[in-house]
Amino acid sequence: MKEIVCIVCPNGCALNVEQNGETMTVSGNKCKRGEEFAVTEMTKPMRTICSTVKTNRADIPVLPVRVSADIPKDKIFAVMNEINGVTVTEPLRRGDIVIKNVLGLGVDVIATSDVLSINQGEMI
């Protein structure tokens, strides 16, 4: 039996996971997402990464980014390395792709802010 904490929402439910051969029983979750989380956490833990990527702008030196979907936990630093290798030179918008299909994981690194695409004098 393993105790894990669900990280899906602020509730942070304390989950108990029982592994009986092929079946996994999850208890302590307040919702279905917790049950799903427990299963993946035991088999192939996934995580999200949020970071920043370098730009060529002196006034806005970095652009915030995140992965478009969860990636395997053991690939966190490899993905960080890819992110750190990029310089953004276009005025990307929120949701635009910075790195497509990073490390072949089927997940993109996307911009999370419009900051580069704001013109001087606009109101943001």
Place this chain on the structure above:
Amino acid sequence: MYGDVCRDLGVEFKRVGQYVCFNEAWAKPIISAYVWKRKHIDKIEDSEIISGKELHRREPNFNGRFRFAISNPSTGCVCPYGLTIAYAENAVMNGAKVMLNTAVTSMQVENGRIISVSTNRGTVFPHIVINAAGVFSEEIAKMANDRFFSIHPRRGTNSILDKKAGRYMHSVASIKELAASSGHTKGGGILHTVHDNLLIGPDAVETSEKENVATNPESIEKVFTRQKNTMPVLSERDIITYFTGVRAPTFEEDFIIEKGRKCENIIHCAGIQSPGLTTAPAVALDIEKMTVEMLGGAEKNPGFNPIRKPIPPLRNMSDEERAAMIEKNPDYGEIICRCEEISKGEILDALNSPICVPTVDGVKKRVRPGMGRCQGGFCSPLVTKIIAEYLDEPLNKVRKSYDGSVITYGSAKKGEKADE
């Protein structure tokens, strides 16, 4: 002297008045005699004794149990580092050279005369050396073969309280304890600073370490316990910062303001402790006299300009005055430090001043960003960026104060590939 000096140098000086408070009614006749002497012999004419009741009327937050107090209405307060910087800038404006980050390492002395002074940045050949080296004045005297005194460092710790606490009192105050010996100096007090904070302290702790400016909780506790006797409403919760300095007293506890005894071209200005700040303008006149004598006479500089224009304190201006300043320089309208309401223009003025110290602390001492409630939490990245732009250097080259006081380490991101 102070009023004139501060007016010329553009430094704020407020005569806030001072109260030395007494618990012991029996001491009143003796203290009255002392005050009589001050008035009639020392000619400090406004010095007077006031009753406990009158004290309470003027300073309602003081301990109501005081029986009487000496009132010195002409006592003032000034920003000590602000005044020092102003003096230095005025000197530079009039042709003096200020060499910072320059340490004297040795002197070449022949036949009781200093020939040259070696530093970490080169050698100078002065006619006269004025030794105002504080805790290291004995080392300097030794280099000149003229050491006849020793320095016994004594630490003092001050706390600064939020401007909200500044409303509790408006003067300089201390208790005179007659029963127990309270050690050296005034024993600390409470004062309402020119910036409207409260300053509590200092204490006095002997130390062998000349540059140990680390604070410790015992000093703060001791000072607060003592000063709560003067003003019970004082609370440690109002503290926004604290710092320690090291005094440079001599064994005799007196100033040494005299020409060298065994060296013919040195003047010592050593052993300064309280009331050093107060006496500085007068001491300077003594030093001037000695210097002129040592030089065998000198003519006054006809072009000397004693007036220094300060960096405009925009937050104290009316909307109209402020708008006029901003029209000439829009940087004056961009507020960087919101606790103290300091603009980008004032920060750049500090960087463009006669003695440019392009560090976060240098800017802080000159125009105050980082001295407010949040202690630089919001403004320090912005100030660091302004300094980097001024120096035309990357952000990680900006320092807090000393050369080793790195603030940031650059970026982890190499960013070789362009985006998709």
Place this chain on the structure above:
Amino acid sequence: MNNYDVIVIGGGPAGLAAAIQAKKDGAEVMLIERENRLGGILKQCIHDGFGLVRFEEKLSGPEYAERFIDEFNSLGIKALTLTFVTKIAKTADGFEIHIVNRKGTAVYNCNALVLATGCRERTAKQVFIHGTRPSGVFTAGTAQHFTNLLGELPAKKCVILGSGDIGLIMARRLTLEGCKVLGVYEAKPTPSGLTRNIHQCLNDYDIPLYLSHTVTRVFGDERLEAVEISQVDEKMRPIAGTQKTVECDALILSVGLIPENELAETLGVEMDSGTKGPVCDEKLMTTVDGIFSCGNALHVNDLVDYVSESGETAGAAAAAYKKAKRRTVRLERGNGIMSLVPQMLDLNGTTEAVTVYFRSSAVVNNCSLKITVDGKDVFRKKYAFLRPPEMERLVIDFSAFGLTPDSKILFETEVTEK
């Protein structure tokens, strides 16, 4: 045009929500923001986890803020950015706001004022850390600004004091950027931040958490070289003899947030010692008629969703504000309640669905929130557990309690019997 129905001070999530709601409710609105961009602190909170309650999505700070900024812009609400409020005065018709910016000075008038001024961080000296004054001591928000807005690393090898969410988030952030986080130290015996953050910020990266420990001294003449760690007792006082030195080049402090209410205080707004923010009624109007408070200035929040909600409440009320006499009754905090918002009710208003936010003062399991009116039980809600770091929200119908301005209304927590 210098006259507005509503002026909102602060362009973070609270102010944006207030301005949007007031505008939607038909008011002429202007927003004043001292930074050069809207979004407040969310601009630098690039991690996700925002908006789970409101949008059922896990957004990053900028994404959450920009949804509101987009709506704000599409409604055509006027905003003055890089503009600082220097003075506010009460007038016969409302308030006079003096501002300064790069264009000069100006005065604006409004009928109702919303203060969405956020909060600041507690400093090292406020938690009595002693020693020298080297560089390398940062509050977590400042470290976050350097890292996420200026793209500069504030540390290579750091110690974090405080297990609040900001400290935990920075532990992960700095680790991702290549910094070594030696440990997170927490003076309390239980962690301060959300449990899931302990797991996804510390456990995921094998960063140790030391409870009942604090930092007492810093060392270093120029840049930080080491910190002194002490174990603490149940009153969080350092225990003599437990001091240890840890070498590091940065100390990151996450030791609490303090609501910013300097402007409110100059206007005579009564403050609550529990929240450190203004005393407000159910419409989030302070004790000064026409002044409303929301967001972190009102009370420090954990969830930005609640910040937006409080902004909407304040904005709607500010838009609807007409000078009218209130009939107020205070809501009092009893056993176990560290903070409570609102702190009073206007019995002349509607009290059928009042959103109440509270924090428990201790970690309690199997307990209830109990409300009594003049000693009589009128309301109970059960909780499996309550923790100080997790603000609770519930909607209460006060109209059924037969309240008068003299009613003694007390909120308490009670351990329920099995």
